[in-house]
């Protein structure tokens with residue numbers, strides 16, 4: 001819809017024939033965002049060749065679990081000149097790779113420097129209503145980032161650029177873990193102080209792992225860091241927040257995922273963070289406790305007690321020396 005607002009002809013690819021027919025016939029997608037009337041500039045197809053043949057740019061938004069499969073289908077139809085932008089928030093489950101790494105592997109022959117990632121606080125339910133939204137697009141190639149910015153920026157969808165692909169991808173993925181925790185905390189009635197603690201200490205964990213993976217720490221004070229963390233931990237639209245709140249009501253993880261009927265990226269990302277934090281030797285107490293609640297049957301109340309009674313630490317632990325100084329010896 002954003003691209004169509006900018007006057008572009010948009011070809012929407014779906015593997016679901018019935019959905020394709022409905023979009024072309026009714027200009028609606030009744031399963032997702034059913035209220036929205038789609039622009040006549042948007043057409044749908046289930047043919048990847050048709051979708052990519054004339055494409056100046058492609059925005060890939062498959063769930064992280066489907067990214068490799070979708071990218072492998074794109075490969076044979078993708079032109080070298082096409083700008084590839086992804087907006088997926090997660091890691092590949094087995095390999096723990098970021099989405100631009102998966103795309104670079106699958107789209108062999110395509111210049112990986114030209115890959116871009118779009119992220120930031122942007123619930124689709126509000127974007128489609130043209131409510132003011134700010135996002136960030138990152139690419140190691142300045143020209144590719146500015147091309148994506150140019151394609152996507154509208155008066156209601158403001159796009160910033162950033163060269164830090166790792167930071168933008170890691171921030172967008174890891175905030176979903178904290179959103180699950182915020183939903184649990186709200187569902188259990190822990191209150192506003194607890195939620196502020198989760199966001200703040202959650203951001204510290206995100207930045208610690210992100211920096212170890214090569215991100216610029218400043219990215220986490222931007223739209224893909226604090227921005228997306230705030231929206232996902234506080235919005236009624238967030239599937240991750242809702243999943244946490246449903247778990248707090250006593251529903252099992254299977255029941256929650258079944259009822260949601262949409263991807264809850266934070267579940268697999270919690271597993272990825274559990275492994276990544278060990279690989280990079282990073283302390284992530286909130287992500288670890290959430291892992292135990294989701295996968296080891298730990299009671300959320302016990303998880304909170306363990307977080308509160310952890311050994312004493314410095315607030316800026318693990319950050320660079322200048323942040324730690326402040327009192328002399």
Ligand SMILES: NC(=O)C1=CN([C@@H]2O[C@H](COP(=O)(O)OP(=O)(O)OC[C@H]3O[C@@H](n4cnc5c(N)ncnc54)[C@H](O)[C@@H]3O)[C@@H](O)[C@H]2O)C=CC1
Pocket residue numbers: 015032061062063064066069070087088089090122123124125261262263265
């Ligand atoms: N919904 C939102 O507001 C936002 C979502 N995202 C990210 O976008 C990604 C996708 O999320 P949503 O679209 O919201 O999820 P969704 O669950 O609403 O839709 C996912 C779509 O992908 C399709 N799909 C799943 N596996 C597929 C496969 N193997 N091949 C082809 N299609 C497949 C499904 O049929 C469905 O149409 C996630 O990483 C999410 O974090 C990012 C920003 C905002």
Ligand SMILES: O=C(CO)COP(=O)(O)O
Pocket residue numbers: 089120121122123124176179228231232237238239240241263264265
């Ligand atoms: O990333 C999002 C908003 O920026 C969407 O979050 P959920 O997947 O939790 O709905």
